[in-house]
Amino acid sequence: MxxxxxxxxxxxxxxxxxxxxxxxxxxxxxxxxxxxxxxxxxxxxxxxxxxxxxxxxxxxxxxxxxxxxxxxxxxxxxxxxxxxxxxxxxxxxxxxxxxxxxxxxxxxxxxxxxxxxxxxxxxxxxxxxxxxxxxxxxVFGPFGKPFYNSFIATFSHQIINGETPNIINDGEVxxxxxxxxxxxxxxxxxxxxxxxxxxxxxxxxxTKKVSEILNLLNHFNKEYVQEGKVPNVPINSFEINLFNTFTSFIPLQSYFPRKFTKHEDNRGAFVEIMRAGVSGQSSFSTTVPGITRGNHYHTRKIERFAVIQGKARIELRKINTDKVYSFDLDGKHPAYVDMPIWYTHNIKNIGDTELITLFWINEPYNPEDADTYFVEV
The missing domain is CATH 3.40.50.720 (NAD(P)-binding Rossmann-like Domain)
Known part of the structure; x- marks a missing residue:
């Protein structure tokens, strides 16, 4: 060895x-x-x-x-x-x-x-x-300290909190x-x-101009925060790295779960689960009562859990921290939670009937580069 x-x-x-x-x-x-x-x-x-x-x-x-x-x-x-x-x-x-x-x-x-x-x-x-x-x-990336580590951290923090960033020098960085x-x-x-x-x-x-980055961050805010869409962020690109940086500043407990719009008539109901600028991979799982799935984290992937039937508890914990974020979802009121990078996460059936969950992730699963690391929440 x-x-x-x-x-x-x-x-x-x-x-x-x-x-x-x-x-x-x-x-x-x-x-x-x-x-x-x-x-x-x-x-x-x-x-x-x-x-x-x-x-x-x-x-x-x-x-x-x-x-x-x-x-x-x-x-x-x-x-x-x-x-x-x-x-x-x-x-x-x-x-x-x-x-x-x-x-x-x-x-x-x-x-x-x-x-x-x-x-x-x-x-x-x-x-x-x-x-x-x-x-x-x-250097830029998730969890940076605003007004200290990077102007990208500062801009992301300000936009998430409804403030307007100010460009002092619109140079290339x-x-x-x-x-x-x-x-x-x-x-x-x-x-x-x-x-x-x-x-x-x-x-x-x-190499980007400061204004170019600010425009992208405002675009992410409009599409993702305000409209619930995942914008066009190609795999292995500056844009996906900037997107994952931006979303790390969203306060999880007050933002999730996000409710879907449910359309009902005499035939039943229709719910749009996902609207994204990238194709990715969709899948679903059934989970029997009392069983927990997941307990892993990703370092680059964007992932959405949407509960469409049954009752679930989704838990997230940032790696090397103790705080656990917990969200209870019920398929009667369809909603979703997105999994931030570097947060280990799981989903448990807390009801007494079968749980059906739809999963979307922005890149197809590759067993040779799974970007999946198992750690208990």
């Missing part, structure tokens, strides 16, 4: 760090070593952390503060503490450093990244270790989606680096 690579992530609880933690959690050859921010305030805990790791992803950093000098001092100090912990324990893990395209700009944040990278490179050369510094473009960035980190974790210091400029995967 292949020996697992022990990987720790400083800044594990942050935007990039949490996504990396979840992404690497899907890899069978990776063993994750947990990190807490308080470790930087306790030398013994930080030393214990670095001594357990084969590879450390150094993500922890301050991005914004009123005083630029505080940003510089904080980021350089975090690097120095990490180096000191490695020296104190005679540990030589491979360190993958999250740097920024701001390195070449005349600001203290960029300087903190450049100086931190150079300090790590010198440590690697002196201690027979390795450092890979990734120069990262603008080079972007990379967080899942794509996680793949880059993973490749560097498993690669055989042949030099002590490697500097790698991560290529952006999209």
């Amino acid at each position: 292949e020996q697992k690579i022990k990987v720790g992530i400083t800044g594990q609880a942050g935007f990039i760090g949490s996504h990396l933690y979840n992404y690497l959690g899907t890899k069978e050859n990776i063993e994750l070593i947990d990190f807490e921010r308080s470790y930087f305030e306790d030398k013994s805990k930080l030393s214990n952390f670095v001594s357990q790791c084969d590879t450390i992803l150094h993500i922890a950093a301050m991005n914004r503060h009123e005083d630029q000098q505080v940003i510089y001092n904080t980021n350089v100090n975090l690097v120095n503490q990490l180096i000191e912990a490695c020296q104190d324990t005679n540990s030589t893990p491979k360190i993958i450093f999250s740097s920024s395209s701001q390195e070449e700009k005349d600001n203290l944040y960029g300087k903190s990244k450049r100086d931190g990278r150079e300090a790590l490179e010198q440590w690697a050369k002196n201690n027979n270790s390795q450092v890979a510094s990734l120069i990262i473009p603008n 080079n972007l990379i989606y967080i899942n794509q960035l996680s793949e880059v980190f993973y490749k560097h974790i498993i690669s055989n680096q042949d030099t002590p210091a490697l500097k790698y400029t991560v290529p952006h995967t999209a």
Whole structure:
């Protein structure tokens, strides 16, 4: 059996760090070593952390503060503490450093990244270790912090809350989606680096004007939030990544379940289940009373559960959190719940008759790339 690579992530609880933690959690050859921010305030805990790791992803950093000098001092100090912990324990893990395209700009944040990278490179050369510094473009993705991580997070938050975003500079922005960035980190974790210091400029995967992105977000809001339609978001595209980012800001408990329009006459009833700009795959299931289906999550797929007969309880829980969202649906009042990415979900028959559920997903099932990971809600 292949020996697992022990990987720790400083800044594990942050935007990039949490996504990396979840992404690497899907890899069978990776063993994750947990990190807490308080470790930087306790030398013994930080030393214990670095001594357990084969590879450390150094993500922890301050991005914004009123005083630029505080940003510089904080980021350089975090690097120095990490180096000191490695020296104190005679540990030589491979360190993958999250740097920024701001390195070449005349600001203290960029300087903190450049100086931190150079300090790590010198440590690697002196201690027979390795450092890979990734120069990262603008990153976007689900669960970002508005007014902090990305203008896309800010715009999405504002639109969902009925506010009007303001474009200050309608320039072109080079972007990379967080899942794509996680793949880059993973490749560097498993690669055989042949030099002590490697500097790698991560290529952006999209270039868009700010106004172009805002127009797409407003389009998603109109079609999905207001009209219940899934817009045309092709598989493996910038649009589907932006859509999944946008929908992550929808407050689940107040938005779902969404009721269908039910048309009844003397013949019976008619309900339109789905209207989408992509074809995808539709299916249905029958479930006997007391049985639960699901308990899995997806990292890219858009999925809808529509209860058309019987009583069901749909539960969702974001990976690595404790809060469970619960929705009770009854086929007498047809309704649906959509499954956000990175939320493990299930459906249980809570009635005393057969449950019939219709499922729609935006891409046909592929057993070789199922994007389905089993975790109990």
